[in-house]
Amino acid sequence: MKTKTLTELLSHVDVIAAAGTLEKEITGITNDSRKVEKGNCFVAVKGYNEDGLKYVGDAVEKGAGSIVARQKAQKDYPGVTWVQVKNDRAAFSKIAARFYDNISDRFYTVGVTGTNAKTTVTELVGAILEREAETVRIGTLGMRCGKTYRPTGLTTPESADIFKFLSDVSGQGAKNLVMEVSSVALRLFRVEDITFSQAIFTTFSGDHLDFHKTMEEYLASKMLLFRKLAENDWAIINIDDPSAVKIIHELHCKYLTYGFSEDADVRPLTYKFSISRTAAIEARIRTPRGAIDIKSPLLGRLNLLNIMAAVTSAVIKGVPFDDIAAAVAAFKPVKGRLDFAYTGDFSVLIDYAHTDNALESLLKSLREIVTGQLIVVFGAGGNRDKTKRPRMGKAASENADFVVVTSDNPRQEDPGAIIKDILEGFQPGFKNYITEPDRETAIGKALNMAGKGDMVVVAGKGHENYQIFKDRTIHFDDYEVVEKLVKNEAKLK
Ligand SMILES: Nc1ncnc2c1ncn2[C@@H]1O[C@H](COP(=O)(O)OP(=O)(O)O)[C@@H](O)[C@H]1O
Ligand SMILES: [Mg+2]
Numbered sequence: 380m381k382t383k384t385l386t387e388l389l390s391h392v393d394v395i396a397a398a399g400t401l402e403k404e405i406t407g408i409t410n411d412s413r414k415v416e417k418g419n420c421f422v423a424v425k426g427y428n429e430d431g432l433k434y435v436g437d438a439v440e441k442g443a444g445s446i447v448a449r450q451k452a453q454k455d456y457p458g459v460t461w462v463q464v465k466n467d468r469a470a471f472s473k474i475a476a477r478f479y480d481n482i483s484d485r486f487y488t489v490g491v492t493g494t495n496a497k498t499t500v501t502e503l504v505g506a507i508l509e510r511e512a513e514t515v516r517i518g519t520l521g522m523r524c525g526k527t528y529r530p531t532g533l534t535t536p537e538s539a540d541i542f543k544f545l546s547d548v549s550g551q552g553a554k555n556l557v558m559e560v561s562s563v564a565l566r567l568f569r570v571e572d573i574t575f576s577q578a579i580f581t582t583f584s585g586d587h588l589d590f591h592k593t594m595e596e597y598l599a600s601k602m603l604l605f606r607k608l609a610e611n612d613w614a615i616i617n618i619d620d621p622s623a624v625k626i627i628h629e630l631h632c633k634y635l636t637y638g639f640s641e642d643a644d645v646r647p648l649t650y651k652f653s654i655s656r657t658a659a660i661e662a663r664i665r666t667p668r669g670a671i672d673i674k675s676p677l678l679g680r681l682n683l684l685n686i687m688a689a690v691t692s693a694v695i696k697g698v699p700f701d702d703i704a705a706a707v708a709a710f711k712p713v714k715g716r717l718d719f720a721y722t723g724d725f726s727v728l729i730d731y732a733h734t735d736n737a738l739e740s741l742l743k744s745l746r747e748i749v750t751g752q753l754i755v756v757f758g759a760g761g762n763r764d765k766t767k768r769p770r771m772g773k774a775a776s777e778n779a780d781f782v783v784v785t786s787d788n789p790r791q792e793d794p795g796a797i798i799k800d801i802l803e804g805f806q807p808g809f810k811n812y813i814t815e816p817d818r819e820t821a822i823g824k825a826l827n828m829a830g831k832g833d834m835v836v837v838a839g840k841g842h843e844n845y846q847i848f849k850d851r852t853i854h855f856d857d858y859e860v861v862e863k864l865v866k867n868e869a870k871l872k
Contacts, residue, residue, distance in 0.1 A: 382406055385420065385445055385460060388474045392464055398452065399460030403444055408475050408539045417442035422471040425449070427563060431467070447474065468568035472538035476572035479542035482549065483573045486515070486556035489692055490570070492604045493581025493617070495737045496685050497534070497559040499677075499716050500581055503689035506710045508555045510702040515548065517541060518559035520713070520842075524548040535564030538572065562600035570604075577695060578604045579615040579688050583622040584736030598622060608632040615691045617684060618643045635667065635695065637687040639680075645691045652679055652748045654726065656719070659748075660686065666694045673707045678717045678728075679744030715841025717741070720861040725751070725829035727865070729857045731841025733760065733787065735770035738838060742778035751832030755779040756825045757839045758818070759801055761792030761847075768797065769804025776805040779836075781828065782812040785821035787839040788847040818846060819860050826864050837861065 382404040389401065406418035412434035415421055421438035423431030423446060435446055435456075445460040446452070449467040464470040476483070489508075491501045498519045505516040515524040517536065522529045522544045529544055535558065536544075545556070560570055560578075583598060605614055605626060612632045616623050619638035627634065637645040648670060650662035658674040660683050675686055686707055693703045712718040721727040728745070732738045738757065745753055755775055759768045775782045784801050786794045794816040805812070815821035825835045837857045846855035 382418075383478060385462070388420065388477045389462065389470075390477060391473045392447075392470045393466060395463040395465055396451070397460065397462045399445070399458075401460065401462075403460055405445065405478065408471075408478050410471055410537060410539065412437040412441065415441035415443050418444045420445045420447060420474065422446075422467065422474060423448040424467045424471050426567065447471070466568070469571055472568050472571040475539035475542045478539075479546045481572070482542055482545045483556065485549075485554075486545070487554060487696070488556040488558070488573060488575045489577040489579065490558055490560040490573075490575045490604050491518075491579045491581065491688075492560045492562065492565070492601050493579075494584045494734060495732075495740070496581040496681070496688075497561070498731075499682070499685045499713055500579060500688045501557050501559050502713050503685060503707070503710060504579075504692045505555075505557045507689055507693045507698055507703055507706040508557065508696065510706050511696075511698055512555055513551055513553035514555040514557060515545065515553045516557050517544070524553050525551050527551070533564075534559050534561045535569050538569050541569075541573070560604050562597055565603040566600045570607075575604070575607055575612065577613045577615060577692055578608055579692060580605070580620070580623065580626055581617055581685070581688060582620050582736060582740075584734055598625065602626060602629060605630055605632075613695050615688060615695070617688065619684065635691050637691045638684065645687050645694070647683060647687070650683060652683075652744075654678065654722075654748055656722075662686075664690055666690060668694050669700075671700045671703060673704050675707050675710065677710065677712055679741075679748060681740045681744045682717060713842075715843070715857075717744075720837070720858050721865050723865075724831045725833040725835065727826065727829075727835045727837065727861050729841060729861070730836060730838050732757070732838045735767050735774045738771050739774035739778060741836065741838065742774065745834060745836060746778065749832070749834045751830060751834070752780040752828075753778075754781045754783070754825050754828060754833060754835045756783040756785055756818075756821050756835065756837045758785045758787035758789075758794075759797055759839075760788045761790035761794075761797055763790075765800060768800035772801040772804030773806060774804075775801075776809040776812070780811060781825075782809075783821045783825045784812060784814045785818045786816050786846070787818070788845075789849070790847050791849050818855065819864075822857070822860050823864050826861070826868065 385401040405420045410422045410424045415438045421443040439456045447462045452461040491497045501518045505514050508514045519534045614634040616636045618636035618640050635644040648663045659678045660675040715731045720729045732741045844856040
């Protein structure tokens, strides 16, 4: 990577004042003082939890040649250029974009936002577009291009990490980029300098209110993605979601809607759900380019919605129907998203639903395909949005036959208190439940209860393999636990 001078990097940044020379070659950009290398530009941004200003000293010690921050230097750092900017987060993105030659502009980029279904839709779109050209995927599962993989820890990584990854894989000829775009990322300017050709809206319901404070602010954050779209770009909107109309109202670009609603541009003409491992969904989907027949191993109504989102994206992109159908047929459940952990007399499903809306859609979807009892095991995270706990309780009590309330990363909180918050939301008189704070025991109890045709849904953790307590984090994997319990059960018989 060619070095650039600070002057070049700051060309689109709102600079308030600068102390020191700007004709300095910059060797890299970061907002993480631990990653600073000699000659790097350290951007001291205020993030989700931390404020980079606290780490300026560290960054200088590691060899940072310049600091970009929203305030003046509090002390003199000899030989270090200090640039004060109006907006630290926007500056970080703009500097990174310039440093990496606006590399994202070379891609056809699809952004996926919504409270739920981002990962599933991103992966589906990626699988379809990949039939035409190498496609980079960025999201909860990490950053991937062909065989190159980089974990991220964030659903939407920092701008500089995105640009760096795109730059590192630029030799692989990728033409498409599909990424999950979280509301937090939008608010924090992480995708400020990425140009999207399509943006997909999946669902909207209460989550992350610890960060966004109000639902209005949360929706407004999601809307930022659609504001970025130009006249000839495309928005793809789940019309079944009650917030869809608000988003459509604000669009300045072309759009298509998808959903089960009669007036959706893309909707199923016929459909059938089952628990078949190869064709759990069979549907004929109406699109503006004609009807397409699809078969998918994904489960249930909400996944048919997700498939429709991806089909809409592909139809806009001009992918041939045969390729779309083949990609959908070959697409296996994403780990932890409506994924079977066991099938026998009864079945056990693992799912990541950790909001009331997701839990409700999940259970409603499963109700349509389960012949016996629907048993759900779930908890709610500690030190995160508390308002969703009773709403999750309500969703479970209204939509499952039996509920086992347990723990899901209690963090600093008392697991019993979290469970109590969940119970508060149960519909009046609901008695088909037990509480069991130990997640493994809770899953065991649910499995013991299951009979022929029943389905146990273990919700909340999905692919996660840990459980966070006040004083420790332990290895915990719903898949492993189910496997172990089912094996022991088999031994007993
Ligand atoms: N179309 C949908 N509507 C509502 N909930 C959904 C939908 N698709 C999936 N979900 C639920 O959301 C959970 C998370 O899905 P995922 O694709 O990982 O979304 P995200 O990346 O937005 O967290 C799934 O495990 C499932 O319970
Ligand atoms: Mg995700």
